[in-house]
Amino acid sequence: MHDHPPHDDVQNIKTAFFLNLAFTIIEFIGGYYVNSVAIISDAIHDLGDSISLLSSWYFQKLSHKGRTKRYSYGYKRFSVLSAIINSTVLLIGSVFILSKTIPRLLHPEQPDTTGMIWLAVLGVLVNGAAVVKTRKGKSMNERVVSLHLMEDVLGWIAVLIGSLVMTFFDVPILDPILSILITAYILINVFKNLNASFKIILQGTPSNVNVDELKTKLLDIPEVTDIHDLHTWSMDGEYHIVTLHLVLAEEDSFVRRKEIKQHARQILEEQTIHHATIELELANECYTTIDPHR
Template sequence: MAHNHGHSHDHQHHHHGGSNIKVAFLLNLGFTILEFVGGFWINSVAVMSDALHDLGDSLSLGLAWYFEKLSKKGSDRNFSYGYKRFSLLGAVVNSVILLVGSFIILSEAIPRIWNPEPVNAAGMIGFAVLGILVNGAAVLRLKGENSINERVVRLHLLEDVLGWIAVLVGGVILYFFNWPFIDPLLSVGITLFVLYNVVKNLRQSLKILLQGTPPHINLDEVQQRILALPDVQSIHDLHIWTMDGTYNVLTLHAVIAENLPLQETEKIKQQIREMMADLAVQHVTVELEVPGYACEHEACTNP
């Protein structure tokens, strides 16, 4: 549901990103503290595992808020590309915290499946309703934000809503039937779901950090498009990577026909830039060479 807003609202909302994240962060942090106390009090590992989930979100919201503010800074002497990568760092730090927390919860919940403990079902229902309201409110605040960081956070919060719906169902079952094993089972289910998404997000973030090619860009297609230009004879040293999952960078060397007037060479560069803009590449650096003078650089010998 959140995704169809991503494109239409993106431009108007972007400058609110920080303040929306801030509100969602404060909401979540307050609620997380309440949950840990409550989960302990009503003796429910399902509420505790959702509390962990929410703690992860609070951390990621806090980090996202901080890094989002930082990533809006332009380039300076220390970071010539600007601070876009910092939001990525937030996503990685948060993923690691959630991984550790998930294993702690699993080590607590799995033994309880065989030795279940009594749980306060009414308390569980109360927390679940509160959880759905708080996380639902936070999701609505972040609707339409579109950086990878904000998407990750919004995904977390949506999962929290689903997690709390599961806890609510579990609480209702426990209220009417004496099946205490439902609580740890729910806890394991929720935690495995958290783990699955953490691993997925971590892989995505690490690929960006390792300067992998953005998934929506096909290098062969880029090459074919550029080689289709009449004056381009060959290209080499083509690299595409992404700063933060949304801002993409391309560099390449193109060999062009000899004796082309300067205006023509500028036109070729412009054509390449426009072509790449269609593929959502925002930063393009083109070096033009003539046959016989193609660069001797070791990197250039590897197409």
């Protein structure tokens, strides 16, 4: 193995991390100072984002190492582990903020709306700058980070609108309502991320791979009469793997086995499969497996 020089994708995520972390600290201090649970709840969210960005930065850099003897598929699966950890942090933080926010519905307190406005404007600017830094990235990691930061921008726009309303109207209950809405939105995405992450960890079939369509196209190869033991899973939600057995009609087909495999790999690549292990066999071969559920 050899070291790779720093890449733009790593640098972009690194910049977004420091911007997000610095503003998260400002949020916690400012949210406490202006007495706004909406801002504190968003600070909890941004703390989770900072952890996500830190792990994304680390794993993006780590991903350039490629395969090792210890991890023959490389380090891609570590990003899924990171996603589970980050989602758990957000889940715990969201439950904590709800425990502090719900009582405010019964006894609302007027926040410092002027301070909220300034923090909201700063939030839109800082998160917007991070979005600009990552939105042109080519890696999936950068695109996901950019999408997450864009959600933050939209959240701060909601806080800005709410604080402007409370400046002109005496509706302090709007602050905890905004907090609950932001937290609910976060929780919905947390559960989506956890569901997708556990599906990858449990080697579920990738959502963008149509197994039936895949089988149909492979059976269109003239020499192929049957397919069995087709298994497909994903390393990280993007890098998909498949193993399968293609049954050939006659022994003469083995003369063309290289062409058959190339044809099959082309079909698999069109179906977003990045790594394939293909075994060829004849129809009259006696094939046994230790897997009773194949």
